[in-house]
Each structure stands twice: as structure tokens, then as C-alpha cells.
Amino acid sequence: MEKLEVGTLIIDNKKVGVITRVITSGTLNTEHDLIKWRNNYEVCYSDGSYCIIGEATMHRLIQRGDIKLL
Numbered sequence: 540m541e542k543l544e545v546g547t548l549i550i551d552n553k554k555v556g557v558i559t560r561v562i563t564s565g566t567l568n569t570e571h572d573l574i575k576w577r578n579n580y581e582v583c584y585s586d587g588s589y590c591i592i593g594e595a596t597m598h599r600l601i602q603r604g605d606i607k608l609l
Contacts, residue, residue: 543580548609556584
């Protein structure tokens with residue numbers, strides 16, 4: 540599983556996105572335990588929306604072809 544870096548461009552659901560932050564486990568100030576104990580990627584999309592995707596989920600979606608790296 541390769542580590543993705545800030546600035547990596549992706550296509551997700553026909554939307555272009557960019558990884559804007561890599562959040563390592565335990566560094567995000569939140570009450571959600573699932574987010575605290577895993578590495579996450581913050582993705583900002585061309586339509587102005589953004590999401591936080593867990594590292595394992597991101598890699599699984601890439602392997603399935605649901606997310607493509609540019």
C-alpha cells in the first residue's frame with residue numbers, strides 16, 4: 540500500500556479531487572474514535588466539497604477502480 544501525498548490528484552465519482560491534508564492517527568481533534576485511530580486523507584473536490592477518507596478505504600477504492608490516481 541503506497542502512501543499518498545498532499546497534492547495527489549484523483550478522480551472520484553467523475554469529480555476531480557486533490558489530497559489537501561494527510562491526517563495521521565491521533566492528530567485530528569475530534570470526538571470520533573474511528574477517525575482518531577487511523578490515518579486519513581482530506582480530499583477537496585472541484586465542486587468545492589470535501590471529505591475525509593480513511594487510508595484503508597482509499598486504497599481499497601483505488602484497487603477496485605472506483606478512485607483513479609492522476
